[in-house]
Amino acid sequence: MHTIMLVEDDSALCSQIIEGLKKWGFNADSAVNFENIIDDFSKIKPQLVIMDINLPCYDGFYWCNRIREISKVPVIFLSSRDTNMDIIMAVNTGADDYIAKPFSMQILIAKIQAILRRTYDYTTADHDYIEHRALILNMGESSVIYGNSKSELTKNEMKILRLLMTNKGRIVSRESIMKLLWDDDQYVNDNTLTVNINRLRSRLSDLGLEDYIETKKGQGYIVI
Incomplete structure (x- = not known):
């Protein structure tokens, strides 16, 4: 679940947006x-910031610049100011998108979801992804990604790799x-697992990863 930080000095609008974000399953704070x-x-510690331009003390452009000094977290400007110069300023300060008020909550949510996918796919420690030694399991x-190459996995191959990667070093x-694969191993031919392991190793080898999965004779398998 991603955390979104809202920077908005209109308390009524702030509460409305926070409530809407939470209904869509986001953690939200202002x-x-x-x-x-x-x-x-x-x-x-947000994964995305929604920023008004007209703020007390300093404007949103100033704060976006300050955020960019310490973080690459995406920033969406949400403002009643919609001149070309405002939009140019937003882009120049490092904003990822610009939405003019009044706005549709559905459009805001759609833009948030698109930016989060674009920013955090294959890079976060989300429950959908595991990364180890530059190999990413989606x-x-x-599927698995290594460098610029990608390979689809069968259901069993994915389960095996997930188990090994989550137990890396063991x-x-x-x-x-x-x-894990068949619930009750007494009804499964031992060679069936060997076939699945060999196919998984072959896929990883095609990506350029040799010996990613090591065999420990008489014990099992390990990813180091």
Whole structure:
């Protein structure tokens, strides 16, 4: 669940947006210290910032510049100011998008979702992704990415790799893998697991990863 920080001094609008974000499943919090937005930013640790331009003390352009000094977190400007110069200023200060007030909450949510996907896909420690030694396992797509190459995995290959990667540095027994895949390993031919492991190794080898999965004779498999 991503955390969104809202920088908006209109308290009624702020409450409305925060409520809308939470209904869509986001963690949402608002800035309270308009003299030092960076202080709130450091406390909230958001994955995205929604920023008004007209703010007390300093404007949104100033705070976007300050955020860019310490973070690449995406910023969306949400403002009643919609001249070309305002939009140019927003882009020049490092904003990722600009929405003029009045606005549609559905459009705001759609833009937030698009920016979050674009920013954090394959880079976060989200539950849908695991990364180890530059190999990224995308469990949502059942695929692996290494460098500029991508390979689709079968359901069993994905389960095996996920188990090994989440237990990196520890030996995982063949029995544990078989129980994960087939619930009751006594009805499965031992060679079936070997076939799945070999196919997974072949896919990783095609990506340029040799010996990613090591065999520990008489014990099981390990990813180091």
